[in-house]
Amino acid sequence: MIDTNISKDDKKFLKLALNLARRNVGLTGKNPSVGCIITLKDIIIGRGNTQPGGRPHAEIMAIKQASNHPLFRAKREIQDINVYITLEPCAHETTSPSCAKAIVNFGVNRVIYLATDPDQRTNGKGKSIMEKAGIECIETRIYERENSDVLKGYLKQKKTGLPYITLKIGSSINGKIATKNGESKWITNSLCRKRVQLLRSENDGILIGKNSIFADNPRLNLRDQYESIENKPIFILDTNLEISGLGNLAIFDNVGKDKVRIITNKDLKDNVTKRHKFFKGVSIEKVSKEQRFLNMQEILKIVSRMGVNRLLVEGGARVWTSFLKTGLFDEIVIFTGNKVINGSAISCFNDFLPLDARLGDFPNLTLTSLLRWKDNIEAKWIANS
Amino acid sequence: MIDTNISKDDKKFLKLALNLARRNVGLTGKNPSVGCIITLKDIIIGRGNTQPGGRPHAEIMAIKQASNHPLFRAKREIQDINVYITLEPCAHETTSPSCAKAIVNFGVNRVIYLATDPDQRTNGKGKSIMEKAGIECIETRIYERENSDVLKGYLKQKKTGLPYITLKIGSSINGKIATKNGESKWITNSLCRKRVQLLRSENDGILIGKNSIFADNPRLNLRDQYESIENKPIFILDTNLEISGLGNLAIFDNVGKDKVRIITNKDLKDNVTKRHKFFKGVSIEKVSKEQRFLNMQEILKIVSRMGVNRLLVEGGARVWTSFLKTGLFDEIVIFTGNKVINGSAISCFNDFLPLDARLGDFPNLTLTSLLRWKDNIEAKWIANS
Numbered sequence: 187m188i189d190t191n192i193s194k195d196d197k198k199f200l201k202l203a204l205n206l207a208r209r210n211v212g213l214t215g216k217n218p219s220v221g222c223i224i225t226l227k228d229i230i231i232g233r234g235n236t237q238p239g240g241r242p243h244a245e246i247m248a249i250k251q252a253s254n255h256p257l258f259r260a261k262r263e264i265q266d267i268n269v270y271i272t273l274e275p276c277a278h279e280t281t282s283p284s285c286a287k288a289i290v291n292f293g294v295n296r297v298i299y300l301a302t303d304p305d306q307r308t309n310g311k312g313k314s315i316m317e318k319a320g321i322e323c324i325e326t327r328i329y330e331r332e333n334s335d336v337l338k339g340y341l342k343q344k345k346t347g348l349p350y351i352t353l354k355i356g357s358s359i360n361g362k363i364a365t366k367n368g369e370s371k372w373i374t375n376s377l378c379r380k381r382v383q384l385l386r387s388e389n390d391g392i393l394i395g396k397n398s399i400f401a402d403n404p405r406l407n408l409r410d411q412y413e414s415i416e417n418k419p420i421f422i423l424d425t426n427l428e429i430s431g432l433g434n435l436a437i438f439d440n441v442g443k444d445k446v447r448i449i450t451n452k453d454l455k456d457n458v459t460k461r462h463k464f465f466k467g468v469s470i471e472k473v474s475k476e477q478r479f480l481n482m483q484e485i486l487k488i489v490s491r492m493g494v495n496r497l498l499v500e501g502g503a504r505v506w507t508s509f510l511k512t513g514l515f516d517e518i519v520i521f522t523g524n525k526v527i528n529g530s531a532i533s534c535f536n537d538f539l540p541l542d543a544r545l546g547d548f549p550n551l552t553l554t555s556l557l558r559w560k561d562n563i564e565a566k567w568i569a570n571s
Numbered sequence: 572m573i574d575t576n577i578s579k580d581d582k583k584f585l586k587l588a589l590n591l592a593r594r595n596v597g598l599t600g601k602n603p604s605v606g607c608i609i610t611l612k613d614i615i616i617g618r619g620n621t622q623p624g625g626r627p628h629a630e631i632m633a634i635k636q637a638s639n640h641p642l643f644r645a646k647r648e649i650q651d652i653n654v655y656i657t658l659e660p661c662a663h664e665t666t667s668p669s670c671a672k673a674i675v676n677f678g679v680n681r682v683i684y685l686a687t688d689p690d691q692r693t694n695g696k697g698k699s700i701m702e703k704a705g706i707e708c709i710e711t712r713i714y715e716r717e718n719s720d721v722l723k724g725y726l727k728q729k730k731t732g733l734p735y736i737t738l739k740i741g742s743s744i745n746g747k748i749a750t751k752n753g754e755s756k757w758i759t760n761s762l763c764r765k766r767v768q769l770l771r772s773e774n775d776g777i778l779i780g781k782n783s784i785f786a787d788n789p790r791l792n793l794r795d796q797y798e799s800i801e802n803k804p805i806f807i808l809d810t811n812l813e814i815s816g817l818g819n820l821a822i823f824d825n826v827g828k829d830k831v832r833i834i835t836n837k838d839l840k841d842n843v844t845k846r847h848k849f850f851k852g853v854s855i856e857k858v859s860k861e862q863r864f865l866n867m868q869e870i871l872k873i874v875s876r877m878g879v880n881r882l883l884v885e886g887g888a889r890v891w892t893s894f895l896k897t898g899l900f901d902e903i904v905i906f907t908g909n910k911v912i913n914g915s916a917i918s919c920f921n922d923f924l925p926l927d928a929r930l931g932d933f934p935n936l937t938l939t940s941l942l943r944w945k946d947n948i949e950a951k952w953i954a955n956s
Binding site: 357358359360361362364365366367369370371372373503507510518520522524525526527528529530533534535536537538539541542543544545548549550551552553556558560561562563565567 | 742743744745746747749750751752754755756757758888892895903905907909910911912913914915918919920921922923924926927928929930933934935936937938941943945946947948950952
């Protein structure tokens with residue numbers, strides 16, 4: 187059954203499951219971040235979410251907690267037990283039994299979940315396993331928007347083989363990301379910079395252009411309240427491997443060489459990549475070059491192969507522009523600082539359509555979030571597909 | 572007494588007076604838009620606001636209404652009557668008695684107002700007149716921010732001899748006001764364009780550059796629900812009087828030639844201005860030229876002389892930039908549409924500081940309002956003085 191009328195209590199428990207799922211966004215690797223609530227006579231006896239790295243799954247965590255709950259131990263009545271999950275439980279066995287089987291083994295009356303798993307190994311099979319065991323299964327569309335936001339990286343990766351891509355921009359009131367001399371610290375305020383930390387924590391990887399590394403020497407690590415989270419893999423686009431000429435970079439001290447992949451072009455001679463001891467410990471990947479740009483599809487395959495479902499693109503203008511040019515982006519988050527800057531300063535985007543393009547040719551985006559941080563603004567714009 | 576504790580009812584009546592004042596912003600010419608409430612035993616018996624054109628004043632309107640109120644006619648007890656005004660009543664007599672005297676003649680117990688009139692003919696004298704007649708006068712600072720917003724044009728004009736200046740910009744997400752070919756219709760949505768009508772109605776005059784007239788041939792009139800409001804005087808900046816070469820303009824059909832003033836440079840030979848019959852009915856004003864720009868102080872003197880306390884600057888980039896360059900602006904209202912446009916498209920600002928200016932040299936503005944209109948954004952930024 188889909189979209190059956192469900193009770194107020196059911197909604198409440200689904201919302202709690204969703205909140206649990208949200209907590210580990212960006213931490214579960216290739217796996218979706220899922221939340222699970224188990225109730226006995228409408229009392230919560232188990233809570234779980236996908237653990238960092240992707241396992242154990244949310245259902246296993248919740249079952250483990252429920253099994254030890256005094257109420258469950260005292261009067262275990264299968265017809266009183268409901269399970270609320272943000273995604274259909276998996277049907278595939280790896281090292282442990284599938285979540286669908288684990289639920290059957292635990293013994294429950296009803297399972298309500300928010301979305302079918304697009305993974306071909308599950309996709310309705312989780313439901314079948316449970317229904318065959320006599321469990322009532324309900325899929326509902328409530329909280330679809332919120333849950334899609336939690337699952338967007340996983341869903342896009344399953345659907346297209348590409349990560350969900352967020353361009354993150356910090357600009358002046360008039361769309362400039364740095365002065366003519368490249369000075370950009372700080373165009374936005376400290377609250378926005380904390381929000382960038384949150385964005386990094388919610389993504390699985392960070393992509394940045396060589397020019398931004400040159401101009402800003404950024405650390406790209408997780409700081410402040412996100413310090414305990416493992417740093418994300420970094421992908422540096424560097425068509426001609428010019429970065430090799432640099433001294434030590436802040437990124438290596440803060441994120442570590444093992445986390446960094448430099449993506450360069452196939453035609454580059456091997457001796458260029460081998461010449462610099464500097465690169466010891468840093469992976470170098472090669473993709474084709476088209477005109478002056480690295481092939482974006484090939485880049486994103488590499489990113490996906492690394493288990494990145496959500497990719498944060500931190501700039502600069504040349505990199506953001508290639509995403510606009512190829513249309514391979516999903517959303518743009520713009521932090522607008524409270525300065526106006528010279529018109530000849532550095533713009534966030536270069537040209538991505540022909541010079542004679544009409545106004546109607548340029549893409550319309552959808553504004554999905556508008557936040558104010560003192561004198562700064564954070565706006566999230568979604569690409570219309 | 573200033574900032575005395577006033578009652579909850581007093582606050583309520585002051586807020587109502589403020590709402591009345593707000594209604595006629597942009598309609599009262601050189602005069603401030605003021606609101607007035609008269610109560611008898613805390614029952615409202617008179618309401619008034621400054622009438623279009625600036626007279627009668629709010630107090631006179633409220634007294635007139637109160638005089639005819641049945642309650643006032645039945646049991647007129649001076650000690651029960653209070654007056655609430657958003658500005659100190661005027662002390663200067665023109666054709667009619669001053670508002671201060673009118674209040675004395677009407678007979679009241681107490682007058683509470685929100686601000687001292689900076690006009691030297693009043694400035695405390697209104698209060699004196701009333702106090703001498705035994706009326707208790709209270710000036711309070713509550714609603715100071717809201718009232719300053721209503722009075723900002725009047726206050727700035729009195730303080731500096733210059734109008735309060737709002738730069739109004741419609742731009743893409745990345746700060747572009749038109750494509751490279753000058754196409755700008757429409758970068759923002761219809762809700763934003765309605766808000767522009769509101770802005771026009773709240774201002775006393777509109778200033779625009781010749782380039783914008785060339786590119787957009789705008790109507791610049793008041794439309795839709797603002798249709799009944801008299802159109803505002805238009806000031807066109809045209810350094811070399813190039814506009815004379817144009818055919819008929821939409822502005823003349825919609826606003827009328829008598830409302831239009833073209834501001835050009837002093838050194839221009841007389842025969843250039845006389846040559847074109849086209850200008851019949853249009854005033855031409857001349858100011859000095861400094862380097863490539865018309866002298867902004869002289870322009871604003873002309874604007875002020877026309878009774879404009881609030882000036883809306885509708886563009887384009889060259890004009891907005893001269894306001895940034897001279898620092899002679901008070902706020903920027905930016906409507907952000909939901910498009911991203913090529914980097915080489917037309918920017919809202921050109922350079923206004925030297926090319927080697929540091930990030931810290933550029934002005935920080937204060938965000939005072941952030942509104943969402945479907946997929947568009949309206950942000951108001953105030954210049955820090």
